[in-house]
Amino acid sequence: MTEQTNIEKKGVALWVQIVVWVFIVGLLALVGFGLNKARNPMAALNEPVPDFDLVYYEGYEYKDTPQMKLSDFRGKVLVVNIWASWCKPCEQEAPDLEEAWQLYKDGDDVVFVGVAYVDTPAGSSQYLKKFNITFPNAPDLQSNISSILNRQMGVPETYFIDREGILRHVKIGPFGSVNEIQKVIEGIQ
Template sequence: MKRNLYILLGVIVLIGIALYQNAGPGIQAAFQHEKPMPTETGPEAGLLAPAFTAQGLDGKEYHVGGTRDKAILLNFWASWCEPCKQEAPELNAIAEKYKDSLAVYGVNVTKYDTKKNAQKFVDKYGVQFPVMFDLKADIYEKQYKGVVFPTNVLIDKRGVVQEIVLGILPQKDLEKKVKKLINS
């Protein structure tokens, strides 16, 4: 009799632990396998881009979020990042070619860099688009859940994330994505 009671208590404890770990948006989530569990991976395609305002190297404030006249290519980078160095000329070319329908914003994740090195990078690669500082990585880590440099977030005119590109792509592939973004 005692043995059955211990087994029953053990099962109840295990069920309680399982429910607690999967409770997320509600206890029902533990039993709904057809819907993926929500994760903390940051913005997703089809959802609104997290809004923020940051100061640029030029002293101006730039805002991301909400409806706009142009789509946005949001580029998170650091000056020491080799792929970021490779991508800089390509982003300049895209920013120039699509300037009437696309805003390219660079976000230097200054927590992992310095303002001085960011400025040297901008000067060396002739960055023509606005560059902002994310001093404490609040935008990159907390809002966009960044994990790799560079990260490009493609946001349409309605403020909806259309795609997140981790790492670099050949310019022609990135340009295809930009064309699709502008036409969405």
């Protein structure tokens, strides 16, 4: 035998509900705004690469200028190689990159820039000396450059930017030969 009893359920006050919802919506808006602000603009294939600047390692400057801005390289093909001293596949392509740089450096039409991704200054210095790298190199402070270039997998990754500052080719992983690097550059020129 059951008896139905009416239990009066006390609801949450309307003003409390409003305050809670306003707080939650405000918090989500704040998080969204913060994430959007923290995010760098990203490059996409066949799109202009957002401008960025780098401060070169001492001894690895381009034409004796201590820093570079991407927009300064308009009119030249820019090859940006992202590497790290702790990355074994980077060692595989380092001699090829240097050899390719030797082919283009006098022409002043193609510029190579190495960007050391999350590396120590000592590690970077050892690596550059080990492979006799002579093209300009700079650290990727706070991973800003790899973020702007939309690094996809890891290191090494190489980005080919044409004379108008448009990203034309992305090589993920190490190059197999100097010829492979030349082919990509010739395709852009």
